[in-house]
Amino acid sequence: MKIAILIDSSCGIKNTKDYKDLYLVPLMITKEDGQQIADDANLKDDEFYKLNDSQLLKTSQSVPGDVMGKWDELLKEYDEVVCLLLSKGLSGQYNTFRMFSQEDEYINKIHVIDTNGVSIVIKRQLELVQKLISEGKTGKEVKEIIEKFYNQINGYIIPKSLDQLVRGGRISKAAAGLAKILKITPILKYNGEIDKQGKTRTFKKAVEEAIELLKHTYPNNKKIDISYSRADDETLELVKNIIENSGLEIGLFDNLANTIICHTGRETFAFMPFEVWGEELWK
Structure with missing residues (x-):
């Protein structure tokens, strides 16, 4: 075959x-x-x-x-x-x-x-x-x-910048301006679709919260896959340090697909669990 x-x-x-x-x-x-x-x-x-x-x-x-x-x-x-x-x-x-x-x-x-x-x-x-x-x-x-x-996979997407979401009409300019002043960062949930999960103060806290959500949903998972659109080295290092400090290992660390970047823009990070299928399939 x-x-x-x-x-x-x-x-x-x-x-x-x-x-x-x-x-x-x-x-x-x-x-x-x-x-x-x-x-x-x-x-x-x-x-x-x-x-x-x-x-x-x-x-x-x-x-x-x-x-x-x-x-x-x-x-x-x-x-x-x-x-x-x-x-x-x-x-x-x-x-x-x-x-x-x-x-x-x-x-x-x-x-x-x-x-x-x-x-x-x-x-x-x-x-x-x-x-x-x-x-x-x-x-x-x-x-x-x-x-x-993969029928119930859950992950999280965090756009550091809201510029693309504003251009696409998903967030109003007024809301984005207020979010920038208050340093609010949205957390989007990915489960085959993209939806709102919540929001928090600062990009760093948003990443930390997303990782805690993944640890709660997948308590046996020890590795996080990350994809991202273009961001400065300081932001990339910040994300890596947060993962390592959480006790998890970084698996894939790769570019986000253009399909997503068209909607979320630069400085967007997606966090997905590695072992959604169970260890028995990966042995």
């Missing part, structure tokens, strides 16, 4: 050459003038940040023809394809391609997983999927395992 893995760019991986049997279909980024850009390796980080700083970018699903064309291409070489796509709570990506996967030529060959994930969540899922495939699991079995252990 030969199985390929297909991701979209919400995973944050642009270059798949370093991974075995991994392929990418990009999400699309739409500029204010309506022009669409593929969120792939051709969109360099500096170019993306320059665009995102200068205008309000929107994101949209992968082009259906590109995805199905990639399926057809992969099925010439592989028996099955496992798809790790952006959470259905953030996009119609999952529902669209889950529907297409039910067409006769794809049934039992294309497995679109309900990841409940984005960014480092999907990166961790990718590690687990590769492990399960190496153990001889079928695409159907891989799908069932991922969906079982």
